[in-house]
Structure formats: structure tokens, C-alpha cells
Amino acid sequence: MxxxxxxxxxxxxxxxxxxxxxxxxxxxxxxxxxxxxxxxxxxxxxxxxxxxxxxxxxxxxxxxxxxxxxxxxxxxxxxxxxxxxxxxxxxxxxxxxxxxxxxxxxxxxxxxxxxxxxxxxxxxxxxxxxxxxxxxxxxxxxxxxxxxxxxxxxxxxxxxxxxxxxxxxxxxxxxxxxxxxxxxxxxxxxxxxxxxxxxxxxxxxxxxxxxxxxxxxxxxNNNPFAVVEELVREVEISHWGSIQITEHYKLVHAGARHKGIFSRVEYQSRPSFSGVSSFKHLLARLPPRVHSVYYRDEIGNISSSHLRTDSQKSDLEIEPRYPLFGGWKATFIIGYGVPLQDFLFESPDGRRYLNFTFGCPLAESVVDKLTIKVVLPEGSKDPSAVVTFPVEQHLETKYSYLDVVGRTVVVLEKKNVVPMHNTVFQVYYTFNPIFMLAEPLMLTSVFFLFFVACVAYLHIDLSIRK
Amino acid sequence: MAPKPITSPVPDAWYPTLSVFMLSIGLLLTASFFIYEATSSRQNRSLAKELITGAVASVFLGFGSLFLLLASGVYV
CATH class of the missing domain: 2.60.40.1730 (tricorn interacting facor f3 domain)
Structure with a gap:
């Protein structure tokens, strides 16, 4: 036919x-x-x-x-x-x-x-x-x-x-x-x-x-048609020992659209016949030695997730709040931290570089639009990204905790990303380690100004009577 | 040549201990500063001593609060 x-x-x-x-x-x-x-x-x-x-x-x-x-x-x-x-x-x-x-x-x-x-x-x-x-x-x-x-x-x-x-x-x-x-x-x-x-x-x-x-x-074809319409991954480097990654997902089931009603009773009692094209689990493959992993959306924490770690990789199995049928969407955030020494290195010419995985951690998924934002520490200069395939690049500025001039953000954008794009990319930048003292000195000067204010107050005679 | 990994100047595991110790030293110095301010009269108070106590206390409080931020997961 x-x-x-x-x-x-x-x-x-x-x-x-x-x-x-x-x-x-x-x-x-x-x-x-x-x-x-x-x-x-x-x-x-x-x-x-x-x-x-x-x-x-x-x-x-x-x-x-x-x-x-x-x-x-x-x-x-x-x-x-x-x-x-x-x-x-x-x-x-x-x-x-x-x-x-x-x-x-x-x-x-x-x-x-x-x-x-x-x-x-x-x-x-x-x-x-x-x-x-x-x-x-x-x-x-x-x-x-x-x-x-x-x-x-x-x-x-x-x-x-x-x-x-x-x-x-x-x-x-x-x-x-x-x-x-x-x-x-x-x-x-x-x-x-x-x-x-x-x-x-x-x-x-x-x-x-x-x-x-x-x-x-x-x-x-009843395989999960998991398509991430938009994925924004933010990689924030802190020289104090951690890299924080926040991933914003807009997931959609791109298969045949769901028609009629959804019966939860039927879905749960006859899983082999009912909702065969839908999916409720997703596997995110995260780097080894992850810490502080969270999985949440606008409402709050989503408790249906499991994390298994070993020396090679970490598997995060997540379940959206509802099974996804054709045309249904789910929006959620995954965040985690990884140790600095696993991903940040010093090149022979003295520059520092981040060596991180491109692409989407979700297994067997397509990303229509992927944005990777690498937030460099304050005081970083001359950022340049090395990616093995063509991507769009531009720079932004972001303000975070204890920032004065703002952090340089290298933004990499690519459309139509498949699991084959999960290769490493590098972001090179120069950084003078003396800038690491900026944050503690900022806090110290705030406390010192408080003490100076106390001294000044106690030395000035504010009484009206002579 | 293998690339050299960059590590934090202070190991992560020390952050909670460091923040407790530095904040307690800083708060003790703050206390001694205010005790000195309250007990000595205006005539025999030395400005140098006040400022030195304040400076040392603020260094301890500044680094202590930074380590407190780091220990609680706010990586600045």
C-alpha cells in the first residue's frame, strides 16, 4: 500500500x-x-x-x-x-x-x-x-x-x-x-x-x-523517539576546585502523535500492549566522579532518578514526571559538579584549557539546537575554542557570585547534534593565578571597612552637649 | 608530555575545617576588638592597635567566609 x-x-x-x-x-x-x-x-x-x-x-x-x-x-x-x-x-x-x-x-x-x-x-x-x-x-x-x-x-x-x-x-x-x-x-x-x-x-x-x-x-519502530528541541549546557569553571554543569532540557517525543485519551490503568497493567511507542526512562551518561547531582524542573525536585557510579562513568537514570507519548513534551534541568583536575589542564605554552565532552549526555537522542556555554573564571583572557566540527561561536559576559567585571562566557552553538558528536573539545584561555586572590580580598576588605567604620564612630564625639 | 592537570591551591577536603578555624579565630579577634573599644577610655585608646586588630580579624573572617562558601558548594 x-x-x-x-x-x-x-x-x-x-x-x-x-x-x-x-x-x-x-x-x-x-x-x-x-x-x-x-x-x-x-x-x-x-x-x-x-x-x-x-x-x-x-x-x-x-x-x-x-x-x-x-x-x-x-x-x-x-x-x-x-x-x-x-x-x-x-x-x-x-x-x-x-x-x-x-x-x-x-x-x-x-x-x-x-x-x-x-x-x-x-x-x-x-x-x-x-x-x-x-x-x-x-x-x-x-x-x-x-x-x-x-x-x-x-x-x-x-x-x-x-x-x-x-x-x-x-x-x-x-x-x-x-x-x-x-x-x-x-x-x-x-x-x-x-x-x-x-x-x-x-x-x-x-x-x-x-x-x-x-x-x-x-x-x-517503537524505539523512543527522544528529541531534545533545545539543550543549553552551562559549564562553569572555578579554580577553587570544581566545575559545575547545568543542563536545561526541552525534551519531546517526536514520533506519531498521541490520539484520544490516556489511560494510566491500562498503561500500567498491560505494559507490553499499551503505550509501546512511549518512553518513561532516559539514561544520561555523566563523567566519572560526579558530585552534587540534581534533577529538577520548575516545580522542584523530581525524585524518580537513580545514580550509579563506577570508575569509568556515572549513569544517571531519570524518569520524567509522566511517560512521554508522541508529541508530549517535558522540560527539566540536570546539574552536577566534577573535580577540577579531571577536566582542566595546563598546556606547554602556559595557557590553561578545559577538555570537555561536546554533545548531549542522553543516550540515543537527537538535539535540534545545542548551546554550550563555558563560563571562564573572572580575569581570564584570550579565550579560544577548538572543536573538530564547525560550530557557531561568540562571547558573552555573565555575572555570578563575587564578580566585579563579569566572567567571560564562550558560547558554542550547533544544530542537529547526534551521539556521534560526543567528542572532546577544548577551550583555551590565559589566567594569572594572582586573580584567585580577588574574591577573598574582596570579602576581607568588606570586613575591614566595617571595623574602620566602628573605629570612626567611636572616635567621633556625636553628643550635643558641650 | 602528558598535560598537567590544574588543581585547587587548597585541597577540597580541607574547606570545612579551614572555615571553622578561621571563622572562630576571626570572631575571637572581633570580640577582643570590641572589648578593647568598650573598656578603654577615649584618651588612652591607641588607633594603631585598633586598626591592627581589625585588619587581622578581617583577614581571618574574609578567608573563613570564602572557605565557608566553598565548603557549602558555592564555588566562586
């Missing part, structure tokens, strides 16, 4: 996409011998593992390989990573490669490109194997859009059976892994097979550049 529901837009896109563009010279120089794509639909974050064997059939050396994405997918693309593999079998080693978005003047149908820069240029006749991982968010469209409490959630996934590429592909196969064996419908493009939770499209032989054939997979 899902086959009939292909939107007209994709159909027209297909027809136009089937044009072959031979104008680009580099397209002719590169041939993809074998491409294998594994699409993992088991959570709401779509992960695509893409292996391609590239051969240079031109005469000149090539240093860049292009990846092409249709514009609808490019908007939801959160993360691209490419690795070059060398060696065989057990001696395989992976070298990370630089991937950056590029523009091509003759891009058909607003195709978006990413270029992978090879470490060593590929000489004429040489082959290399690339492993690419890319991640899409908000790519599973719930259908039906509204479900009641007892229904299971079904989603559409749209893609192409043929890999969109500016190069000629000799042989290609696409595997799609569905979360359960329940698949309502899927587009066939022979040879197509389905066994258990896996669908196989292909192998397709000798596809010209920019081949595209839209497919729709309609399958069950």
Missing part, C-alpha cells in the same frame, strides 16, 4: 535525476568498483554504513572523492565520517579522512556534495577502499501520523535503491535493517529480498552516474 503513496515530488525528481552528467572531468576519472550500503533503521537515528572500492581509471592523480546527497536528505544529514582502510583482514587499519561540504557548479537538482580528501592522491590505475558513516535525523516519518495508546508506531523511510553518486558504479548492494520483522510494505526493485529484519536491494550492475530510484519502506 505504501508503494502507491510515493509523493509526486520524488517521482519527478527521479525522472530528472536519471539524466547522465558527463561534463565533469573527475566523474570520468573515478570508477566505483563495488559499493555496499547498510542502512540501520533500528533507532530513530538513521545510520548508514557505506563501503566503496574506488578505482582511478583516468590519467591524472585524484585527491578528492565526492559523496552526493539529494537535497531532502542533505537537510537531515547530521554527521559524516570517512575512513580509509589499508591492509587486509586482521591487519586492517583505519585512517580518518577530512570530509567537508563542497559546491559544484553543475549540480543536478540541487544535489549536495561532500568531498573526502584522500591522504595520498590516488594515482592512475590505483584502487582504494573507503568506509563512510553518515547519520540522518528526523528521517523516519510516522504513518499513520496519529496513533492511540494501544497502537504500535509505524514509520516511513524514503531513500533510493540506487546509490546517488557522481561516479559510475559497477556493482552495488543496499541492505536495510528494520527494527522488527514487522514490515508493512516496501518498494521492490528486482532483485529485492527480505529475510527477517534485513532487506536486500541488489546487486545492481553498471549504474551510470546520478542514478536514482526512490523506495519507501514502511516498518514498525
Amino acid at each position: 505504501g508503494v502507491l503513496l510515493i509523493p509526486r515530488l520524488t517521482l519527478t525528481l527521479t525522472i530528472i535525476s536519471l539524466f547522465i552528467f558527463l561534463s565533469r572531468s573527475s566523474s570520468q576519472e573515478i570508477l566505483i568498483n563495488n559499493a555496499e550500503r547498510r542502512i540501520d533503521l533500528s533507532t530513530h537515528i538513521v545510520k548508514v554504513f557505506f563501503t566503496l572500492k574506488v578505482e582511478n581509471i583516468g590519467t591524472n592523480a585524484v585527491s578528492e572523492i565526492l559523496l552526493a546527497f539529494p537535497p531532502t536528505q542533505a537537510d537531515h544529514l547530521a554527521f559524516v565520517e570517512a575512513l580509509a582502510t589499508t591492509g587486509k583482514r586482521k591487519k586492517k587499519t583505519y585512517v580518518p579522512l577530512v570530509v567537508k561540504p563542497t559546491e559544484l557548479p553543475d549540480a543536478p537538482n540541487e544535489t549536495k556534495y561532500f568531498s573526502i580528501s584522500l591522504v595520498n592522491p590516488l594515482n592512475s590505475g590505483d584502487t582504494t577502499t573507503l568506509e563512510v558513516l553518515y547519520v540522518f535525523t528526523h528521517s523516519l516519518e510516522p504513518f499513520p501520523m496519529e496513533i492511540s495508546q494501544s497502537e504500535s508506531q509505524l514509520v516511513y523511510y524514503r531513500d533510493s535503491a540506487l546509490i546517488l553518486s557522481p561516479y559510475h558504479i559497477k556493482q552495488q548492494t543496499t541492505f536495510i535493517k528494520t527494527p522488527t520483522t514487522k514490515v508493512e510494505s516496501f518498494t521492490r526493485l528486482d532483485p529485492t529480498n527480505r529475510a527477517g529484519t534485513e532487506m536486500k536491494y541488489g546487486p545492481y550492475e553498471d549504474q551510470p552516474p546520478y542514478s536514482y530510484s526512490p523506495i519507501i519502506v514502511h516498518c514498525e
Whole structure:
């Protein structure tokens, strides 16, 4: 049934996409011998593992390989990573490669490109194997859009059976892994097979550049669609021994919207049938040695949370005040402190730097807009942030306890953040340790002024009588 | 070369003890300051002694209250 529901837009896109563009010279120089794509639909974050064997059939050396994405997918693309593999079998080693978005003047149908820069240029006749991982968010469209409490959630996934590429592909196969064996419908493009939770499209032989054939997979997905619409993480550094982190969450269930009434009795008595697409637990992975952890919202403390700590990590299991069904939202705050020496270091050039994890601590969640505010101690100068992927940066000033001139705040903003972005970033700044004495001297001078006032009062004769 | 971690100049575990001791010394000095002010007459009161007692008391009270803030979790 899902086959009939292909939107007209994709159909027209297909027809136009089937044009072959031979104008680009580099397209002719590169041939993809074998491409294998594994699409993992088991959570709401779509992960695509893409292996391609590239051969240079031109005469000149090539240093860049292009990846092409249709514009609808490019908007939801959160993360691209490419690795070059060398060696065989057990001696395989992976070298990370630089991937950056590029523009091509003759891009058909607003195709978006990413270029992978090879470490060593590929000489004429040489082959290399690339492993690419890319991640899409908000790519599973719930259908039906509204479900009641007892229904299971079904989603559409749209893609192409043929890999969109500016190069000629000799042989290609696409595997799609569905979360359960329940698949309502899927587009066939022979040879197509389905066994258990896996669908196989292909192998397709000798596809010209920019081949595209839209497919729709309609399958069950009851995994928590936990989307944080907005996350503000504030990291406040104190040189007196602690780093305080406050995280403001606006969480939403981004799956099929809830329809009708919510029955708590049914939800609690038949958990395997009722509210299968909803979720009530979330796991936040915090750094080891956390202290003073709290979980609250505007009303006050939320008591349904558990903290387990070991030497490697701390797991904070939180339960919102109510189970989240499709379209329901929850707002809450998580705060904790970590020891200073675990995250603040001195670089060889004398500057200090904070080494902290980017991204969202909640497991398997998408953040639409992430803001990290690093509040540096008062008196810090020349702040600069080092992040491995592009982020928006600006500076702010914040006033906290015992501040005179205000603290410098480095604000990092990024949209569409997935768990793959949980890598470390650094914020460098210079700080003269003498500024640490500012706070105690401020308190001391207040007390001293009080004593001076007492002395002055007792030395002045305020009596009216002579 | 491994990066050198930056630690607090005073270990965290000492904050409660330090705040108790420094605040009690500071309050004792404050008490002696006011006892001196109240008991000595205006003529034989020495300004230097008053200011020195006040300064020492305020140093103890200032650092003591800072450590009290830190011990109670307000990291300034």
C-alpha cells in the first residue's frame, strides 16, 4: 500500500535525476568498483554504513572523492565520517579522512556534495577502499501520523535503491535493517529480498552516474523517539576546585502523535500492549566522579532518578514526571559538579584549557539546537575554542557570585547534534593565578571597612552637649 | 608530555575545617576588638592597635567566609 503513496515530488525528481552528467572531468576519472550500503533503521537515528572500492581509471592523480546527497536528505544529514582502510583482514587499519561540504557548479537538482580528501592522491590505475558513516535525523516519518495508546508506531523511510553518486558504479548492494520483522510494505526493485529484519536491494550492475530510484519502506519502530528541541549546557569553571554543569532540557517525543485519551490503568497493567511507542526512562551518561547531582524542573525536585557510579562513568537514570507519548513534551534541568583536575589542564605554552565532552549526555537522542556555554573564571583572557566540527561561536559576559567585571562566557552553538558528536573539545584561555586572590580580598576588605567604620564612630564625639 | 592537570591551591577536603578555624579565630579577634573599644577610655585608646586588630580579624573572617562558601558548594 505504501508503494502507491510515493509523493509526486520524488517521482519527478527521479525522472530528472536519471539524466547522465558527463561534463565533469573527475566523474570520468573515478570508477566505483563495488559499493555496499547498510542502512540501520533500528533507532530513530538513521545510520548508514557505506563501503566503496574506488578505482582511478583516468590519467591524472585524484585527491578528492565526492559523496552526493539529494537535497531532502542533505537537510537531515547530521554527521559524516570517512575512513580509509589499508591492509587486509586482521591487519586492517583505519585512517580518518577530512570530509567537508563542497559546491559544484553543475549540480543536478540541487544535489549536495561532500568531498573526502584522500591522504595520498590516488594515482592512475590505483584502487582504494573507503568506509563512510553518515547519520540522518528526523528521517523516519510516522504513518499513520496519529496513533492511540494501544497502537504500535509505524514509520516511513524514503531513500533510493540506487546509490546517488557522481561516479559510475559497477556493482552495488543496499541492505536495510528494520527494527522488527514487522514490515508493512516496501518498494521492490528486482532483485529485492527480505529475510527477517534485513532487506536486500541488489546487486545492481553498471549504474551510470546520478542514478536514482526512490523506495519507501514502511516498518514498525517503537524505539523512543527522544528529541531534545533545545539543550543549553552551562559549564562553569572555578579554580577553587570544581566545575559545575547545568543542563536545561526541552525534551519531546517526536514520533506519531498521541490520539484520544490516556489511560494510566491500562498503561500500567498491560505494559507490553499499551503505550509501546512511549518512553518513561532516559539514561544520561555523566563523567566519572560526579558530585552534587540534581534533577529538577520548575516545580522542584523530581525524585524518580537513580545514580550509579563506577570508575569509568556515572549513569544517571531519570524518569520524567509522566511517560512521554508522541508529541508530549517535558522540560527539566540536570546539574552536577566534577573535580577540577579531571577536566582542566595546563598546556606547554602556559595557557590553561578545559577538555570537555561536546554533545548531549542522553543516550540515543537527537538535539535540534545545542548551546554550550563555558563560563571562564573572572580575569581570564584570550579565550579560544577548538572543536573538530564547525560550530557557531561568540562571547558573552555573565555575572555570578563575587564578580566585579563579569566572567567571560564562550558560547558554542550547533544544530542537529547526534551521539556521534560526543567528542572532546577544548577551550583555551590565559589566567594569572594572582586573580584567585580577588574574591577573598574582596570579602576581607568588606570586613575591614566595617571595623574602620566602628573605629570612626567611636572616635567621633556625636553628643550635643558641650 | 602528558598535560598537567590544574588543581585547587587548597585541597577540597580541607574547606570545612579551614572555615571553622578561621571563622572562630576571626570572631575571637572581633570580640577582643570590641572589648578593647568598650573598656578603654577615649584618651588612652591607641588607633594603631585598633586598626591592627581589625585588619587581622578581617583577614581571618574574609578567608573563613570564602572557605565557608566553598565548603557549602558555592564555588566562586
